[in-house]
Structures are given as structure tokens and as C-alpha cells.
Amino acid sequence: MSEFDLLILGGGSGGYACALRAAQLGLSVALVEEDKLGGTCLHRGCIPTKALLHAGEVADSSRHASEFGVNAQFISMDMLAVNAYKDGVINKLHKGLQGLVKSRNITYIEGHGRLVGKNVIDVNGVQYSGKNIVLATGSYPKTLPGLDIDGVQIVTSDHATKLEHVPSSVIVLGGGVIGCEFASVWKSFGADVTIIEALPHLVALEDESTSKQLERAFRKRGIKFELGTRFASASKGPDGVTVTLENGSTFVADLLLVAVGRGPVSSNIGYEEAGLTMDRGYLIVDDKCRTNVPGIWAVGDLIPTLQLAHVGFAEGILVAEEIAGLNPRAINYDGVPRVTYSEPEVASVGLTTAQAQSRGHDIVEISYDLAGNGKANILKTAGSVKLIAQKNGPVLGIHMVGSRVGELLAEAQLIFNWEAEASDVASLIHAHPTLSEAVGEAHLALAGKPLHAHG
Numbered sequence: 001m002s003e004f005d006l007l008i009l010g011g012g013s014g015g016y017a018c019a020l021r022a023a024q025l026g027l028s029v030a031l032v033e034e035d036k037l038g039g040t041c042l043h044r045g046c047i048p049t050k051a052l053l054h055a056g057e058v059a060d061s062s063r064h065a066s067e068f069g070v071n072a073q074f075i076s077m078d079m080l081a082v083n084a085y086k087d088g089v090i091n092k093l094h095k096g097l098q099g100l101v102k103s104r105n106i107t108y109i110e111g112h113g114r115l116v117g118k119n120v121i122d123v124n125g126v127q128y129s130g131k132n133i134v135l136a137t138g139s140y141p142k143t144l145p146g147l148d149i150d151g152v153q154i155v156t157s158d159h160a161t162k163l164e165h166v167p168s169s170v171i172v173l174g175g176g177v178i179g180c181e182f183a184s185v186w187k188s189f190g191a192d193v194t195i196i197e198a199l200p201h202l203v204a205l206e207d208e209s210t211s212k213q214l215e216r217a218f219r220k221r222g223i224k225f226e227l228g229t230r231f232a233s234a235s236k237g238p239d240g241v242t243v244t245l246e247n248g249s250t251f252v253a254d255l256l257l258v259a260v261g262r263g264p265v266s267s268n269i270g271y272e273e274a275g276l277t278m279d280r281g282y283l284i285v286d287d288k289c290r291t292n293v294p295g296i297w298a299v300g301d302l303i304p305t306l307q308l309a310h311v312g313f314a315e316g317i318l319v320a321e322e323i324a325g326l327n328p329r330a331i332n333y334d335g336v337p338r339v340t341y342s343e344p345e346v347a348s349v350g351l352t353t354a355q356a357q358s359r360g361h362d363i364v365e366i367s368y369d370l371a372g373n374g375k376a377n378i379l380k381t382a383g384s385v386k387l388i389a390q391k392n393g394p395v396l397g398i399h400m401v402g403s404r405v406g407e408l409l410a411e412a413q414l415i416f417n418w419e420a421e422a423s424d425v426a427s428l429i430h431a432h433p434t435l436s437e438a439v440g441e442a443h444l445a446l447a448g449k450p451l452h453a454h455g
């Protein structure tokens with residue numbers, strides 16, 4: 001039986017990042033994957049959705065071209081061409097990743113793996129052993145009782161990233177990140193979109209002020225939503241899908257996207273038999289991603305941390321470095337940058353007001369309106385940069401809404417993770433005219449010396 005220092009089950013963001021870093025550190029590594037190297041993020045998540053969103057942005061630019069003095073016209077979406085563009089991006093990245101894995105001398109094992117012992121994974125009848133096993137089997141799109149996902153009229157994000165037509169109307173069940181991104185895509189593509197969300201707000205994990213701004217912006221774009229109402233049932237007919245809510249109201253559309261969250265892929269692959277501690281299917285780990293069974297680690301969407309590709313990368317790297325004896329620092333999950341890539345974008349790092357208050361911080365807050373920012377006016381985008389800081393202390397949270405604000409997180413996460421105070425940032429010069437000036441202006445205002453701010 002071949003034995004490796006690290007045997008990794010699952011070649012998505014968490015698994016492959018762990019493999020690449022471990023190989024770099026001189027460990028012998030094998031990576032088991034049953035589908036495609038790159039996992040959800042590359043093939044059905046981050047990359048395809050962002051390509052669709054970009055196609056939507058181009059469509060919107062053509063619609064609004066005359067506002068900028070450009071003679072152009074939106075005619076229609078050519079989904080064949082959109083998918084060719086999107087798949088081109090995916091294929092290029094996929095090839096690059098395959099090359100990277102090969103160049104680091106990682107043993108790539110194709111097939112369905114199953115944990116059959118503390119140190120052993122069986123892949124289609126062949127057994128491999130690892131001094132350390134890293135489980136990175138990721139997640140799948142969840143559904144609700146009574147929903148018959150047929151991939152045609154009732155779909156999940158897996159189908160939605162491959163759709164070959166633009167539906168004339170869509171109901172998006174779930175107003176979280178994935179639901180809002182698809183709502184944004186389809187509205188840009190010309191569909192009539194309604195989001196149904198049981199919680200009182202869209203992107204409910206964000207600061208409440210952010211959710212309200214996104215709701216305002218979506219309303220302005222003609223994206224409809226029903227908040228605080230629970231789904232009761234759905235039925236399919238010749239006119240499309242009819243969705244009934246618990247309050248009795250009904251909605252009909254061509255397509256229903258079910259975006260009610262993702263659950264861990266952890267059943268029937270030997271995890272229970274190995275005695276791994278689980279909660280609702282998630283593997284429970286400590287702050288170094290160790291499970292309760294010595295020598296078995298778990299990373300990515302399989303554990304109950306933020307379901308983000310870059311969190312998977314960070315956890316994979318952490319495990320590789322811990323195994324190599326580098327004693328890396330545990331991840332501060334508050335410091336993970338988060339983006340919803342809709343139009344407008346939502347970007348945040350650190351605590352929301354509610355979190356800061358519930359943790360007992362004495363806080364001060366400021367919101368800088370993008371109306372005062374030159375570049376935002378040039379782009380014709382609206383939104384804000386909100387700061388939450390400890391009174392006479394560091395910045396605790398940065399929350400942004402507006403076109404392209406995701407790009408501002410690079411600076412925002414440094415501010416949060418280096419525990420900067422408003423006055424530290426206020427003394428830094430931001431290039432004019434950029435959206436990043438809004439980050440600078442917000443800190444100037446919080447430091448008591450606002451420049452381009454009224455009142």
C-alpha cells in the first residue's frame with residue numbers, strides 16, 4: 001500500500017491548497033478527487049458566477065451607455081456565447097491548477113474515496129495510507145422538504161451556472177449571498193426576478209445597514225423581494241412554477257432557484273465509522289482544524305466555519321504548516337474578508353454593529369456616503385463605507401456597499417487585522433479619484449477631521 005505524509009480527500013479549495021503548501025514544505029502528498037480538480041469554487045461556484053455577473057455588468061453598461069454619451073444598445077443575451085466565455089475562463093484556470101499540482105509532484109488519484117481506517121482511504125478498491133489524513137469533501141446545495149429539484153424548472157446553483165437560456169421570470173428562494181448574486185445576474189440578463197427570504201433582510205449575516213442599502217439598490221433595479229415570509233410549497237405546471245408562502249401569497253415564474261444554503265458532504269464515506277465528532281453533518285475541529293481522532297484533520301466547507309473559498313485555502317495551508325511543524329497562528333475568522341458580488345457589491349470585514357455590541361464593546365460609528373466620492377459619481381454608483389470602532393481604540397468593522405467595493409477589502413482587511421485606529425489610517429494618502437478615497441475619508445471623519453463630508 002502506498003503511504004504518504006499527507007493523504008487528502010477532496011480536491012477543492014481546501015484540499016488542493018493543503019496539497020500545494022504541504023508539497024512546498026517537502027512532505028509527500030496524495031490528493032483524491034472524484035470529479036474535477038478545483039471543486040465547487042472553480043467549476044460551479046465562485047468563478048462561473050463571477051463570469052456571469054461580469055456578462056451582466058456588460059449588458060447593463062450597454063443599456064445605460066447613453067447616460068455616458070455612448071451610442072450603444074442592449075439587444076439580447078446570447079447564452080451560448082456567455083457560457084463559452086465562462087467555460088473558457090474555467091478551463092484555463094483548471095489547466096493551470098492541474099499543471100501546478102503536477103509540478104509539485106503531488107500524487108493525484110482520481111476516484112471516489114472512502115475513509116476505511118484511521119490512516120487509510122479506499123479509492124475504488126485500492127487502498128492508500130497517510131500518516132495524516134485531511135478531509136476536504138466540501139458541501140452540496142441544500143433543499144427544502146417538498147421541493148423536487150429537477151434541474152429544469154426547479155434548480156440549484158449547480159444547474160444555474162450552466163443554464164442555456166435566460167428565463168423570462170425567476171423566483172429565487174433564499175436571499176443570502178448566492179441568492180442575491182443570481183438575482184443580480186438574471187436581472188441584468190433581462191429576467192423578471194423575485195427573491196423570497198424567510199429572514200427579515202437580504203444578506204442577513206451582514207450589518208443591518210448594509211442589508212437595507214442593498215434592498216434599496218435592488219428595489220431601484222426592479223428586483224422584487226419578499227422578506228420575513230417562509231416558503232410553504234411549490235408546484236410545477238405548464239405556466240411554470242408556483243410558489244406558495246406560509247402567509248398564503250403565491251408567485252409564479254418560469255424558474256425557481258433554490259438557494260437555501262449548503263450542507264457538508266460527510267455521509268456514507270466512513271466518517272461516522274471512524275468515530276469523528278460531527279454536528280449536523282459538519283466535522284468538529286479545534287482551532288488548528290484537528291478532528292477528535294489524532295492524525296485526521298478537516299478543512300473547508302466540511303467544517304462549520306465561513307463557507308468561502310479563501311477560508312478553505314487558509315485552513316488547508318494552516319493544516320499543512322501545522323503538520324510540517326511550523327506552528328502557524330490559528331485563523332481569526334472575524335478578519336476574513338466577505339463579498340457579495342451583486343450589483344451593487346457588498347463587502348465587509350470584522351464585526352457588525354450588533355456583534356460589536358453583543359461582545360460588550362463601547363463603540364463609535366461613522367458612515368461615509370459615496371455621494372461625496374468623485375469616482376463613485378463617475379461610475380454613477382451609490383452606497384457607503386461604514387466604520388465601527390472601539391471608542392479610542394481600533395477599528396472593529398468595515399462595511400461597504402457600492403459598485404466594485406469588493407476591491408476595497410484589500411485595504412479594509414489590513415486595517416482590521418492590524419488593529420489600526422482611525423487616526424493611523426487618516427494619515428495615509430489615498431489616490432484621487434479612486435473609490436478607495438471613501439475608505440480614507442471615512443477614517444478621516446472618524447478621527448475627527450472630515451474632508452469631503454457635509455455636516
Ligand SMILES: Cc1cc2nc3c(=O)[nH]c(=O)nc-3n(C[C@H](O)[C@H](O)[C@H](O)COP(=O)(O)OP(=O)(O)OC[C@H]3O[C@@H](n4cnc5c(N)ncnc54)[C@H](O)[C@@H]3O)c2cc1C
Pocket residue numbers: 009010011012013014015032033034035036037038039040041042044045046047049111112113114136137138139157178265269299300301302306307308309310311312341
Ligand atoms: C454558487 C456559488 C458561488 C460561490 N461564490 C464564492 C465566491 O465568490 N467566493 C468565495 O470565496 N466562495 C464562494 N463560494 C463558496 C466556495 O465555492 C466554497 O467555499 C469552496 O469551494 C469550498 O471548498 P472545499 O474545498 O471545502 O469544498 P469543494 O470545493 O466543494 O471541494 C470538495 C471536493 O471534494 C470532492 N469529493 C467529495 N467527496 C469525495 C469523495 N468521497 N471522494 C473523492 N472526492 C470527493 C468533490 O468532488 C469536490 O471537488 C461559492 C459557492 C457557490 C455554490
